[in-house]
Amino acid sequence: MTLRTPAALDAIRAISAGVPDAVVGAGTVITPEQADEAVAAGARFLVSPGWTDALLDALRASGVPFLPGVSTTSEVVALLERGCGR
Template identity: 50%
Template sequence: MTAEAAAVLDGARVVPVLTVRQLAAAGPLAEALAAGGARCAEVTFRTPDAEQVLKTMAAHGGLAVGAGTVLTPEQAERAVAAGARFVVSPGFDAEVVDKCRELGVPVVPGIATATELMRALRAGLTTVKLFPAEAVGGLRALRALAAPFPQMRFMPTGGIGPEQLAGYLAEPAVLAVGGSWLATPAHLDAGAYAEIRRLTAEAVEAGAR
């Protein structure tokens, strides 16, 4: 994530990562996240209505909405056309990075190894997503990768829950933490927007400490 993306996040330390299967949930979800104090959100491109969900949530006005699970340059174009303010990928793809630069939006590629991290640095990036964070070693892996690359900032995502949040946020190399526990498909299926608001408020408070 470049300095521009840090500005998009506006100091947010927790980024809700959302898989929204029904378009009807987009508006109430945006309201619940904003009411909980979220400043941004990442809508994953894993569902048929992802573009419309992103567009609806971006129109809310209270959130900087980005697109996640972007795998191709074409998806990046569609995401930005739908209103994405930033783009997140699960891995490093030079063509996706180049397309995002062409489109003028910050991009956060995923990395899990030092080799991938060096490729990101060579591409001129200064922030990456450690993914899947817990599966590749969690805080120990993040610290090991951060040590030889002090110029890099991380957005760890994957398997992180409220129990691990404070530990990640305490790391100087961590810009923000991506979390899917804040609004799961089960929450959305049940219409549990009050619970989403509560979980979001707790995470935002943890990020402010």
Template identity: 50%
Template sequence: MSVFHELARFGVVPVIVLDRAEDALPLADALIAGGLPLAEITLRTPQALAGLAEIARHRPAMLVGAGTVLTEDQVHEAKAAGARFALSPGIDPLVLTEAQGAGLPFAPGIATATEVQMALRAGCEMVKFFPAVPAGGIALLKSIAAPYVHTGLGYNPTGGVTAETLGDWLALPQVRAVGGTWIATQADIATGAWEAIAHKARAAVDLVTRLRG
């Protein structure tokens, strides 16, 4: 099973902004307790890679990846830290090539049909539809994805998706998993609201289970 098939099995990926590396393990434990042993640690803060490495080293059952991977160097840094997959808000052929060479499963960001074709040419299995809601929401993704259904390409909508709209996104057969920032917000992590994070993770898992029947 590929790593993106594992993401699809959960249906929702917690998207994390980590300000302190010491919060990484309590965060991982909260997500695991909520039945969602999965996280995209975005490389937006100085401590992100260190936190990712802590999770990869001490919580090996956790499926942890790197988000906001923008450069070739970050591909190798994420891989070295233990990331099992990586995502980007946009598509850069040089970064894609580097990720493939490093053996790091990579989902580039797309918002147009042209970008979908770039991803397909590069052999991508999944792409991030970003920013999902500001870019045009479900209606736009339906239109973009329609000509490429036969390719089997999967989509990970991220940006503005909420617990309330999760079902609408997952109703699209091309959507494998949504990216969710609501499960573990920056404020929740900063205040150590681990029980609240675990509760939101469990609620998301239960909702996906109900939606998929």
């Protein structure tokens, strides 16, 4: 579920409650607060279109699998240096 609409968190809550076997994730996570809110709503994984140090820290702290977006090979190397992908 992308977090581009105000209804996204409510949709994650509804799907998580109504279909407990569904693996619901949140995408377009761009702030640490969104990461926290999505997990609290029932998201079981997170996807971001990019990353900053603060967002990466929040994704890690969320306790769920995450996929930070990259645009360049340098970003891939930077994430590998930060322990992502291992």
